[in-house]
Structure formats: C-alpha cells, structure tokens
Amino acid sequence: MTTPGLVDATVRLCRMLRARGVPVTLHASIDAMRALRVVDITDRREVHHALRAVLATRIEDYHAFDAAFDATFRADAVPAPDIRPGRGPERRAPALRGSALERWVSRAAPAEDSMAMAAMSELESTRGTAPAGYSPEELSAMLRVARRMARRLALSPARRWQASPRGRALDARRTLLRALRTGGDPVLLLRRRRRIRKARLFVLCDVSGSMDLYARFLIQLLYALQDSFARVETFVFSTRLTRVTAQLRTLTFAEALARLREVRGFSSGTKIGESLAEFAREWERHIDTRSIVLILSDGWDTGEPARVAGVMQRLQRRARRVIWLNPLLGSPGYQPLAAGMQAALPYIDVFAPGHDFESLRAMIRYLNV
Amino acid sequence: MPCTLEERGSVRQEIRQIQEQLERQSYIADTAVATSVWLSTTLGKPLLVEGHAGVGKTEIAKVLARVHGADLIRLQCYEGLDVSTALYEWNYPRQMLRLKLEEDSPLSLDEKEASIFTEPFLLKRPLLQAITHTGRAPVLLIDEVDRADEEFEAFLLEVLSEFQVTIPEIGTIRATTRPDVILTSNRTRELSDALRRRCLFLWIDYPSFEKELLIVRRKVPGMDEHLAREVTAFMQSIRRMDLGKVPGVAETLDWAAALAALHASRLDPALVRETLGCVVKEERDTALVLRAMEERGLDALAQVTG
Numbered sequence: 001m002t003t004p005g006l007v008d009a010t011v012r013l014c015r016m017l018r019a020r021g022v023p024v025t026l027h028a029s030i031d032a033m034r035a036l037r038v039v040d041i042t043d044r045r046e047v048h049h050a051l052r053a054v055l056a057t058r059i060e061d062y063h064a065f066d067a068a069f070d071a072t073f074r075a076d077a078v079p080a081p082d083i084r085p086g087r088g089p090e091r092r093a094p095a096l097r098g099s100a101l102e103r104w105v106s107r108a109a110p111a112e113d114s115m116a117m118a119a120m121s122e123l124e125s126t127r128g129t130a131p132a133g134y135s136p137e138e139l140s141a142m143l144r145v146a147r148r149m150a151r152r153l154a155l156s157p158a159r160r161w162q163a164s165p166r167g168r169a170l171d172a173r174r175t176l177l178r179a180l181r182t183g184g185d186p187v188l189l190l191r192r193r194r195r196i197r198k199a200r201l202f203v204l205c206d207v208s209g210s211m212d213l214y215a216r217f218l219i220q221l222l223y224a225l226q227d228s229f230a231r232v233e234t235f236v237f238s239t240r241l242t243r244v245t246a247q248l249r250t251l252t253f254a255e256a257l258a259r260l261r262e263v264r265g266f267s268s269g270t271k272i273g274e275s276l277a278e279f280a281r282e283w284e285r286h287i288d289t290r291s292i293v294l295i296l297s298d299g300w301d302t303g304e305p306a307r308v309a310g311v312m313q314r315l316q317r318r319a320r321r322v323i324w325l326n327p328l329l330g331s332p333g334y335q336p337l338a339a340g341m342q343a344a345l346p347y348i349d350v351f352a353p354g355h356d357f358e359s360l361r362a363m364i365r366y367l368n369v
Numbered sequence: 370m371p372c373t374l375e376e377r378g379s380v381r382q383e384i385r386q387i388q389e390q391l392e393r394q395s396y397i398a399d400t401a402v403a404t405s406v407w408l409s410t411t412l413g414k415p416l417l418v419e420g421h422a423g424v425g426k427t428e429i430a431k432v433l434a435r436v437h438g439a440d441l442i443r444l445q446c447y448e449g450l451d452v453s454t455a456l457y458e459w460n461y462p463r464q465m466l467r468l469k470l471e472e473d474s475p476l477s478l479d480e481k482e483a484s485i486f487t488e489p490f491l492l493k494r495p496l497l498q499a500i501t502h503t504g505r506a507p508v509l510l511i512d513e514v515d516r517a518d519e520e521f522e523a524f525l526l527e528v529l530s531e532f533q534v535t536i537p538e539i540g541t542i543r544a545t546t547r548p549d550v551i552l553t554s555n556r557t558r559e560l561s562d563a564l565r566r567r568c569l570f571l572w573i574d575y576p577s578f579e580k581e582l583l584i585v586r587r588k589v590p591g592m593d594e595h596l597a598r599e600v601t602a603f604m605q606s607i608r609r610m611d612l613g614k615v616p617g618v619a620e621t622l623d624w625a626a627a628l629a630a631l632h633a634s635r636l637d638p639a640l641v642r643e644t645l646g647c648v649v650k651e652e653r654d655t656a657l658v659l660r661a662m663e664e665r666g667l668d669a670l671a672q673v674t675g
Contacts, residue, residue, distance in 0.1 A: 038411045040381030049404035057565035059572045160449040
C-alpha cells in the first residue's frame with residue numbers, strides 16, 4: 001500500500017518546521033520517512049511520537065512541532081480517530097515553557113518576516129541612523145572586549161591536568177610512553193599543567209521598550225560574549241523569559257535584531273522579577289560557584305519589587321558573581337531609583353554602566369574573581 | 370511507500386511489546402518512550418534523552434539492556450573527559466615491564482615493538498568495549514553528555530556515525546554488532562546541532578499523577594494504597610511550587626520507601642516534617658513547603674485530584 005498522501009504531508013510538515021525556525025535537514029526528512037515505515041500509520045499518536053522523535057531535536061522545538069503537526073495531519077490526512085486528549089498532562093509543562101520562544105519563532109511566516117525586516121530598515125534610513133548591521137571594525141572591537149571579559153573571568157586552576165610544553169610539572173605518563181621509542185630511556189621530558197577552570201556565563205538581557213535605544217549595542221555584546229565564552233547561556237526578557245542561546249548561534253545579526261524587536265513589540269512593560277524567577281526555576285540548579293550571572297537592564301519594572309529582591313538574593317547566593325549592567329548609569333545625574341533596581345541593588349556584586357565600549361572596558365577592571 | 374497491512378500490524382504490536390517489556394522490568398513507559406526506543410533500535414540511530422534530574426533518563430538504558438538481555442556499557446561524562454579515558458589507552462607499565470624482561474632476548478627491535486602493541490596491552494575504555502563487543506549488541510549508555518567538553522562531543526560524533534576507530538599501532542577496528550546507543554543530558558549546556566541531528570530526541574517530563582502512582586506501586590510494593598496516593602499527590606503539589614530544586618521521581622521513591630519502612634499508613638504533619646529531607650534538599654525549599662503546609666493544610670497538598 002502506498003500512501004502518497006502521507007509522504008506529501010510529511011514533506012509539508014518539514015517545510016513548515018523550517019519556516020518556523022526548526023532546523024530540519026534533508027537527512028532528517030529521510031529519517032522521518034523511514035520512521036513512518038516502521039510505525040502504525042493509522043495511529044495518529046504513534047505517528048506523532050515517531051515524527052517528533054526524528055524532527056524535533058530539542059525541547060524548545062516541541063511546541064512548534066505540535067502546532068505544525070496538527071496543521072498538517074488533519075483528520076483527512078490520517079484516517080484515524082483523534083486521540084490527542086489521551087496524551088496526558090505530562091507534555092503540557094514543556095509546551096508552556098517553550099511557548100514564548102515558539103510564539104516568537106512561529107508568529108512570523110517567512111513572507112511576513114522579510115516584510116517586517118524591510119519595513120524596519122526603511123524606518124531606520126529615514127531616521128538617519130546607522131544602516132542595518134555593524135561595521136566589521138565595530139564588531140571586532142566588541143569581540144576584543146568580550147574576550148578580555150572572558151579572560152578576566154577565567155577561574156582558578158582545576159584538579160585535572162593537560163599537556164603543555166610550558167607546564168611546570170613532569171608528565172610521567174607521556175614521558176614514559178615517549179621513552180618506549182628510545183628503548184625505555186626517557187630522552188625527552190614532557191610536561192603538563194593544571195587546566196584552567198572556565199567560568200560559565202548566564203546572560204539575561206532586557207529587551208523591553210525602554211531598552212530599545214541600546215538594543216543594537218547589547219545584542220552585539222550578546223553575540224560577542226557567546227563567541228568568547230566556552231559555556232554561555234543567553235536569555236532575553238521583557239514580560240517573559242526566552243532562551244535564545246541556539247538562535248544566536250544560527251541567526252545572522254540582522255535577523256536576531258529583528259526577531260528580538262518582535263519579542264519586545266508584543267510586550268507591555270517589563271516584569272523583571274517574574275522573568276528572573278522563571279530563569280531561576282529552570283536554571284538555578286545549574287548555577288554554581290563557577291557561574292557568573294550577567295544582567296543587562298535599566299531596572300524599570302512593572303512587577304513586584306519584593307519578587308526581584310527575593311530571586312536576586314537566591315541567584316547571588318549560588319553564583320560566583322552577579323553583574324548588572326545598566327545603560328542608564330552612563331548618563332550623568334542618574335540615580336538608580338526605579339523600584340525594581342532598588343530592590344536588586346543589595347544583591348549585585350558589580351553594578352556598572354554598559355551602554356558603550358568605554359563603559360564596558362572600564363567595567364572589566366572590576367571583574368576579577 | 371510500500372507497506373502491507375500485516376507488516377503495519379506487527380510493528381504496532383512491537384511497540385506495545387516494548388512497552389510491556391519495559392513495564393515488566395518495573396519501568397513505567399508511556400507510548401512516547403516506547404516509540405522512541407523502538408525507532409532507535411530499528412533505525413539504528415542513537416537516542417538522546419533529555420529531562421529534569423530524577424525522571425528516569427539513565428534508567429531507560431539500564432532497563433533496555435535487561436529487556437534485550439544485553440550487556441550495558443556505561444560511559445559517564447565529565448568535564449575534561451578525553452580519548453584515553455573514553456576510548457583506549459596503552460598499558461604503559463605492562464609494556465615497560467615486558468621490554469625490561471625481554472632486554473636480553475634475541476628478538477629484533479621491530480619484533481619487540483610489534484609484540485607490545487597488541488591487544489593484551491590495550492586498556493579498553495567504554496567506547497572501544499562497545500565497538501569490540503561480540504555476541505548480542507550491547508547497550509551503550511553515554512550518561513550526562515552535556516558535562517563533557519565540546520571537543521569531546523565532536524569526537525563522539527565521529528564514533529557514533531561510523532562505529533569504527535583507528536588505533537595507529539593496530540589499525541582500524543570496526544564494530545561487528547552495532548550497539549544500541551542512549552545518550553542522556555541534563556541540559557547544563559546546549560548540545561551541538563550536529564550531535565542532535567545524529568540522534569533521535571526524547572524529552573521526559575515529570576510524570577502525571579497516574580503515572581507516578583503506578584511507579585510508586587511498582588517500585589515500593591506492599592505500600593499502603595491510601596498512603597501511596599497521598600505521597601504522590603503531595604509530590605505533584607510541591608512540584609508546582611517555586612522550589613529551587615524540584616524533586617524528581619527518585620525522590621518520591623526514596624520518600625515512599627522511608628514511609629513504608631516506618632510502617633506509616635497516613636501522612637500527618639509531624640511525619641512530613643520528620644521525613645521531608647527525603648524529598649526537599651534545600652533549606653529555603655523546606656521552609657517554603659512547611660509554610661504551605663501550615664497555611665493550606667496538609668490535606669490540601671496531599672489531596673488526590675485528577
């Protein structure tokens with residue numbers, strides 16, 4: 001029995017997923033076909049599980065996948081009763097968690113997306129600001145700043161060793177191995193040194209309306225940080241938190257900027273406390289004495305200040321350093337009077353401006369851990 | 370796509386069979402888990418399992434090995450894990466010893482060298498063990514792959530795609546039977562897209578009330594039914610709180626076992642206070658749970674709702 005309908009539907013599904021920013025390779029589409037051959041294609045739930053296992057490669061993609069699957073496999077495509085109510089509550093939680101991201105990714109179909117971007121650049125050219133993207137010089141300057149930050153934040157020597165010609169200690173194992181070539185006499189002495197424990201960076205960037213002025217600069221900073229640190233997780237927030245680590249890796253700078261603005265455009269006001277709490281809920285257990293939490297925000301908060309204080313206290317207790325960069329701090333006469341900022345202040349290790357290169361460079365001096 | 374009705378029927382049955390086999394080994398699996406495991410073995414692709422701590426990610430591999438009657442080979446990842454601990458290493462002391470012993474033998478240098486670079490002098494680490502394994506295909510568990518460095522991940526990709534390794538002194542070793550590979554990750558770091566593409570993906574969430582109750586019944590036999598329901602409901606409620614460290618199923622089972630050992634038949638506030646350490650591992654979380662219990666009452670937390 002051939003099922004051209006099913007093949008077509010799967011191809012459509014793959015295309016729809018790509019449009020929503022889920023990376024589906026040709027290989028994955030082929031695997032999807034292979035998977036369909038070994039499951040019961042009259043059972044909608046089984047087809048769903050099988051295709052999801054192949055096509056959605058991270059939890060953040062589950063929500064987009066479910067939406068695309070429902071759109072593609074309507075009752076006419078798979079002649080089986082819809083048994084989705086039986087799927088149980090176990091899948092609801094991740095869908096909720098990912099939904100901000102998914103809405104962000106899935107709201108814009110490709111056509112709308114390019115229109116939105118075109119409109120944006122038009123607006124900018126009439127305003128006479130810089131054209132989309134940054135000059136290579138600026139980008140490399142930012143990279144240099146980020147690398148210096150990374151170096152400053154490198155931590156103490158680790159327990160483990162690594163081979164190094166400049167190491168102080170003798171590497172007995174490799175020396176002996178090398179000695180085998182010379183009849184057991186160690187002619188060449190090999191050395192080793194302690195590995196450097198690398199810091200883990202968690203970046204939380206406020207993308208609400210009040211931060212719009214600095215958005216370009218900050219996103220560039222996010223890019224550079226992600227490029228310079230071995231381990232970095234990046235989040236943006238306005239009223240909710242969205243993890244963008246993977247997006248920053250795959251999108252170009254202009255795309256990322258446009259997308260981040262879309263997040264902001266949908267939000268009304270900032271809920272710092274709730275966003276931070278959302279971050280803490282999912283990531284607190286991954287924050288340890290080697291972790292640095294970097295928050296980029298002006299502190300304008302429409303939520304409960306007590307909430308901010310509570311979660312900041314928790315973060316500071318766990319992390320090695322909590323750094324808050326506030327662009328407003330760069331303007332003369334600014335006092336951190338916003339309620340959210342006030343609530344957070346006691347739990348910040350480094351509070352510095354972060355609106356331009358100069359302020360970043362100045363801040364690096366205080367980063368020693 | 371040619372596919373006869375009979376074939377389809379048998380396939381579906383096999384997924385159900387896997388589910389039953391898993392359950393017989395005391396692993397309560399929903400169809401998503403069973404389908405993923407089935408696809409992973411049939412398509413010959415590694416299965417990447419992600420989820421919170423204590424939801425039974427590692428357990429899948431252990432149970433799968435028991436179901437297949439296969440050996441379980443485990444590679445525990447950590448930062449700084451390198452090829453010599455994951456793949457192979459020469460047994461240097463033994464080689465040195467052999468050279469010393471044969472110092473006066475009439476063998477030529479080449480012959481001596483050839484004799485010490487042979488399998489008896491090879492220390493097989495988990496990945497090589499899995500590749501050289503003979504007989505029934507083993508289950509290779511690569512646990513907490515997110516803890517390993519990115520460089521190691523790249524190396525792992527190579528091994529997982531070819532299932533062959535080249536040892537310069539010996540040559541290329543190819544796997545005779547392809548192991549079933551299960552990788553787990555706690556999401557402490559984003560895994561590379563390349564690795565994700567190579568794998569099937571499965572997210573395991575905290576179980577629903579019904580599923581967790583089943584697990585408790587299965588794993589803590591002889592427990593009072595009412596108590597089991599109370600414990601499960603209590604766990605479900607505190608997972609909805611804003612805890613720093615959300616307890617997994619492992620914690621539920623610890624607690625249930627502790628209560629069973631105390632011969633309790635009902636939860637009461639004093640008992641919860643004494644045994645809460647099984648479940649909640651942070652001071653702040655403990656305070657939070659106890660306060661909720663005082664304010665809302667134990668019954669509200671342990672009430673069995675749908």
